[in-house]
Amino acid sequence: MKGAHCALDHLSHSQVQAFTACPRKWRYDKVEHAPRERVGSALIFGSALHDALAAANEAALTGEAFDAAAGFVSAWKVAIDQAGAPVHYGRDDADDLLAKGRALAAAYTPPPGIIGVEQPFTVTLDPDLPPVEGRIDLIRRIPETGELAIADLKTSSSRLLNETDAVEAQLGLYDVAYPAAKHEVVVLGKLKTPTVTIQPITPWPAAKVVKHYREVYSAMTSGVRYAVRGWQCDGCAFADRCREEG
C-alpha cells in the first residue's frame, strides 16, 4: 500500500527541497503536522526580506516609489508576530538581523523590465503525481533583447551563488510552468557592502525535473523517514522530538 503512509494534495519545490534535506523533519511538518518547538531566525529573516523585495518589485512594475528597508522592518515585525513559536537566534541577535536586512533591502534595485511578481502557478508534471504548485519571484522582459526571463531571488554569503544545482532544479520547474527564454537568479550578497547581481542559470531540462519529482514523491509516499544530521539541526523546529526518537 504505497499511498497509505501519507496523502499529498500537491507538491512544491520547497516541499521537495525540504524532503531531500531531511525526510524526518519533512514528515513531522507536512504529514504529522507536529507543533513547532521553535522557529529559526533565518526563516523569519528570509521571509521578511522576500516580502519586502516582492513589494519593491511590484512597485517597480507600476512605476511607484517604495522604501524596501522600511518594508523589511514591517515585514520582520509581522513575521515575528506570526512565528507561532519561540524564535531561535543563532550567531546574530534580532538587532543584528534587522540591521542586515535593512541594509540588504536598501541596496536592492529591482531589475528592469518587470512584468510579473510572485506569479502563482500549478502544473501537473505527470498523471501519477499530485499537481505542483509554486510562485515565481520575478518575471521580466529583458529590455535589450525583449526576451522573457524568469528569476528567483536568493541571498548568498558571496556575490554569486557557488552551488547552483538546487536553483537549476527550481528554475527547471518554473520553466515547465511558464515559458521563458532566460533564467536567472538575483543574488543579494550579504557582504559588508551588500551586492545585487543577476546570475544566469541553465535550468534542468523538463525530463530531469519530472524524473526528480517522481523519485522524491515515491520516497515521500513510501514512508521514508530517516534523519539527516548536520549543522541544520541547530535551530530545527523539531530538534527535541528528533533527539528523543533517536
Next chain:
Amino acid sequence: MALKLTINISKKVPGPLEYSSVSASCSIEGEIAPTQDPVAEAARLQAQAQRAVDQFLGIAPTTTTSSTAAPSTPPRPTAASRPYNGTRRGPAPVTDSQLRFLDRLIRSTGTDLNAVLHHHQAGDLRDLTCKAAAGLIDELKALGARP
C-alpha cells in the same frame, strides 16, 4: 456485482492561428469484474484515453511517463491545473501583476474595458498574452500621462 468505470479526458491547446485553440476529448465507459483492481484498470483506461487525445492533437507523448504501466496511485484530477505534456507551450500568458496594474490603469484612465477586449479579440483580460498585456499597459500609461 460489476463496477462501472467512466474515464473522461479532455485537452485544449493553442491553435495555428492567433487567439485560436483546438480541443479534443475522449470518454471511455466500461464495467470491471470484482476480481479486477479498479485503480489499475482506471489507470489503464486513462492512459488509453490520454493517448487517443494526444494523437488527435498531434502531441508527442511525455518522455518520462510509462503509459502502459499502471500507476500505483489513482489518477488525480488535473482540471484546475496546467498539464505538462512534454511539448513547449504557447506564448507566455498575462501575469497576475499585469492584470492588477491593467485593472488600475483601466479604471484611472476611464477606459472602456469592452472596447479594450474587443480590440484584442479577447473575452477577458486573462486571455491576453504577456506581450499583449505589456503593450496595453504602455498604451494606457501614455493615455494617463496625457494632460
